[in-house]
Amino acid sequence: xxxxxxxxxxxxxxxxxxxxxxxxxxxxxxxxxxxxxxxxxxxxxxxxxxxxxxxxxxxxxxxxxxxxxxxxxxxxxxxxxxxxxxxxxxxxxxxxxxxxxxxxxxxxxxxxxxxxxxxxxxxxxxxxxxxxxxxxxxxxxxxxxxxxxxxxxxxxxxxxxxxxxxxxxxxxxxxxxxxxxxxxxxxxxxxxxxxxxxxxxxxxxxxxxxxxxxxxxxxxxxxxxxxxxxxxxxxxxxxxxxxxxxxxxxxxxxxx
Amino acid sequence: xxxxxxxxxxxxxxxxxxxxxxxxxxxxxxxxxxxxxxxxxxxxxxxxxxxxxxxxxxxxxxxxxxxxxxxxxxxxxxxxxxxxxxxxxxxxxxxxxxxxxxxxxxxxxxxxxxxxxxxxxxxxxxxxxxxxxxxxxxxxxxxxxxxxxxxxxxxxxxxxxxxxxxxxxxxxxxxxxxxxxxxxxxxxxxxxxxxxxxxxxxxxxxxxxxxxxxxxxxxxxxxxxxxxxxxxxxxxxxxxxxxxxxxxxxxxxxxxxxxxxx
Ligand SMILES: Nc1ncnc2c1ncn2[C@@H]1O[C@H](COP(=O)(O)OP(=O)(O)O)[C@@H](O)[C@H]1O
Ligand SMILES: [Mg+2]
Numbered sequence: 001x002x003x004x005x006x007x008x009x010x011x012x013x014x015x016x017x018x019x020x021x022x023x024x025x026x027x028x029x030x031x032x033x034x035x036x037x038x039x040x041x042x043x044x045x046x047x048x049x050x051x052x053x054x055x056x057x058x059x060x061x062x063x064x065x066x067x068x069x070x071x072x073x074x075x076x077x078x079x080x081x082x083x084x085x086x087x088x089x090x091x092x093x094x095x096x097x098x099x100x101x102x103x104x105x106x107x108x109x110x111x112x113x114x115x116x117x118x119x120x121x122x123x124x125x126x127x128x129x130x131x132x133x134x135x136x137x138x139x140x141x142x143x144x145x146x147x148x149x150x151x152x153x154x155x156x157x158x159x160x161x162x163x164x165x166x167x168x169x170x171x172x173x174x175x176x177x178x179x180x181x182x183x184x185x186x187x188x189x190x191x192x193x194x195x196x197x198x199x200x201x202x203x204x205x206x207x208x209x210x211x212x213x214x215x216x217x218x219x220x221x222x223x224x225x226x227x228x229x230x231x232x233x234x235x236x237x238x239x240x241x242x243x244x245x246x247x248x249x250x251x252x253x254x255x256x
Numbered sequence: 257x258x259x260x261x262x263x264x265x266x267x268x269x270x271x272x273x274x275x276x277x278x279x280x281x282x283x284x285x286x287x288x289x290x291x292x293x294x295x296x297x298x299x300x301x302x303x304x305x306x307x308x309x310x311x312x313x314x315x316x317x318x319x320x321x322x323x324x325x326x327x328x329x330x331x332x333x334x335x336x337x338x339x340x341x342x343x344x345x346x347x348x349x350x351x352x353x354x355x356x357x358x359x360x361x362x363x364x365x366x367x368x369x370x371x372x373x374x375x376x377x378x379x380x381x382x383x384x385x386x387x388x389x390x391x392x393x394x395x396x397x398x399x400x401x402x403x404x405x406x407x408x409x410x411x412x413x414x415x416x417x418x419x420x421x422x423x424x425x426x427x428x429x430x431x432x433x434x435x436x437x438x439x440x441x442x443x444x445x446x447x448x449x450x451x452x453x454x455x456x457x458x459x460x461x462x463x464x465x466x467x468x469x470x471x472x473x474x475x476x477x478x479x480x481x482x483x484x485x486x487x488x489x490x491x492x493x494x495x496x497x498x499x500x501x502x503x504x505x506x507x508x509x510x511x512x513x514x515x516x517x518x
Binding site: 053055076077079080081083084085087088090091092093094095096100104105106107108109110112115116119157160164 | 419421422424425426427428429430431432434435438439440443444446447
């Protein structure tokens with residue numbers, strides 16, 4: 001028997017009113033996989049990642065993390081050890097110095113007293129220093145986070161994940177607000193760190209090129225369904241252009 | 257549809273208020289005795305003394321001690337008000353709990369804050385003077401309660417308006433609600449909270465001066481005494497001290513704000 005997968009989804013569906021955002025998705029993701037989630041906007045990528053991160057309950061189907069139902073992750077600490085999340089650059093606390101944003105990755109482990117004390121005397125400082133060193137921001141440790149550029153802020157978010165050390169990282173369009181060069185820099189760094197830490201990564205992306213270059217498996221979503229789910233070397237250009245093609249019938253319907 | 261009804265109601269209310277205003281104009285007796293006969297003379301005298309405030313050492317000393325007293329009441333009252341406002345504001349924002357109790361606690365605390373600020377500081381001052389006599393505590397509580405109500409309400413709103421993304425990110429880091437408060441809500445809202453508090457501090461100084469008309473000492477009390485004796489030169493001295501005090505606070509708050517923003 002194969003080892004227990006990190007995620008196992010069977011016929012997962014999510015509806016918003018009449019519209020189904022996800023319809024009957026089934027797949028499994030094994031430990032150590034580096035999966036890109038691609039598809040046109042509105043395909044359901046964010047919805048799927050929210051379900052995987054246990055923030056959104058599915059309306060139908062079954063969903064296991066490490067072979068157990070999500071409800072088994074009861075404490076905030078357990079959940080933070082299992083799942084880490086990174087999104088667009090807007091999820092840092094801008095007025096705080098970089099180091100506190102990085103150390104926020106430890107909040108699940110810290111008591112309230114320890115987290116307050118850290119404002120006066122930095123707690124687990126070496127951990128933060130090491131993480132910032134690995135993302136190349138060692139000299140920005142005391143800078144106000146809001147003063148950093150978009151790419152630097154995303155690297156702070158990566159350092160925070162390094163300090164949190166979750167088993168799985170879920171990334172929702174982590175580079176969609178960056179220019180192409182910066183975006184590639186961040187994705188390359190994210191994938192490298194995930195491999196060094198033996199983590200599992202699922203990232204939704206706008207850029208097919210980045211998905212092909214850095215990831216090992218691509219799940220393509222379209223209209224809430226799996227369009228294809230293949231190892232990266234089996235994905236053809238034809239499939240990719242079909243994925244993003246606007247259906248003629250739909251266009252006609254909109255004109256009417 | 258809902259929107260339309262609201263708009264309609266609001267127009268109706270505005271119309272009603274305008275009518276009341278117009279009616280009140282008619283009820284004023286626009287005769288020659290609207291100002292009392294000596295009025296012109298008094299005003300002239302006041303204007304003259306504006307250029308010749310009383311700068312004798314006794315009056316200056318009195319002005320300094322009164323200004324000090326006014327400032328002390330305002331600072332102590334505001335300190336208490338901020339403490340009240342942080343505690344009540346956090347509870348009234350509802351960010352510390354969820355579910356059924358949330359709505360209940362939220363609305364009852366917002367009610368309490370509303371009650372605190374619905375009564376003017378001058379009225380609180382009267383009530384406290386009646387209760388504890390002419391003591392500094394009367395002045396301090398009279399500032400602390402209504403200002404605590406105003407600040408608490410604004411703090412609650414500011415905490416509710418904080419961007420949700422950083423908060424969700426901290427939640428995924430495993431932060432508890434109290435950790436969310438000190439690593440997310442407070443840092444994100446601090447600049448706004450402090451600059452609003454500084455603005456209110458200016459108001460508290462003016463209130464503190466006015467409050468002393470009740471007899472609690474301070475600049476307002478001296479202005480009141482000098483006016484009674486028709487000593488307009490002294491009146492202006494005290495008013496200049498009051499203005500100076502407000503300007504000082506304004507400079508200080510501008511300095512603080514600048515440091516916060518950069
Ligand atoms: N909160 C919501 N309420 C209503 N519809 C939603 C909501 N969230 C997502 N949807 C719908 O679900 C579909 C998938 O959205 P989403 O998961 O955000 O797609 P993606 O991230 O791939 O762009 C879209 O059609 C969107 O309109
Ligand atoms: Mg999305």
